[in-house]
Amino acid sequence: GAGVSQSPSNKVTEKGKDVELRCDPISGHTALYWYRQRLGQGLEFLIYFQGNSAPDKSGLPSDRFSAERTGESVSTLTIQRTQQEDSAVYLCASSPSTGTSGRWGEQFFGPGTRLTVL
């Protein structure tokens, strides 16, 4: 079946502009995650959605970052007043609420959105 998709694949913006990144999780996956990978660095957790529960926003680096999810489908990550340090690859992952054959909690990643802030 279809995997996690993200759009756009690349985004170049000017400092101070707002950007919106989109993630389409695998159909039926109740959990959705956003991560950030800056050049030469590891992946950092940003935010987690699980069904209709309140999201875990503990990884968001500043109040310029926000994310929404509509039910158990599409999510958008919004960065307001972008700064050069926001340049990174933003990765989305989804996970089913139950797993088969002991694969509960397995996260499946999209291809990412490469954000460049000039």
Next chain:
Amino acid sequence: KQEVTQIPAALSVPEGENLVLNCSFTDSAIYNLQWFRQDPGKGLTSLLLIQSSQREQTSGRLNASLDKSSGRSTLYIAASQPGDSATYLCAGAAGNKLTFGGGTRVLVKP
């Protein structure tokens, strides 16, 4: 706070050699550990998932072990091929997130 470390950071081997990639984590309260492969400019591909109650998982030439008591996981890749060249990441799952190691960049020379 969970910290995940991968050693070595880079590894170069001739084709046919077995690969051994190490991952250590500080907080044993993980509910699973996942190994990923990342190719340049691409997303992450899940390779193996080990639940906290398991000690190892195997898929083809790949075998991953988990020792929670010592905070270690090892990924073995048998009979390496040039197509195995990539960055390999381990990640421990706890709470609502994965905590990733810095990765091991692998080059398999023909």
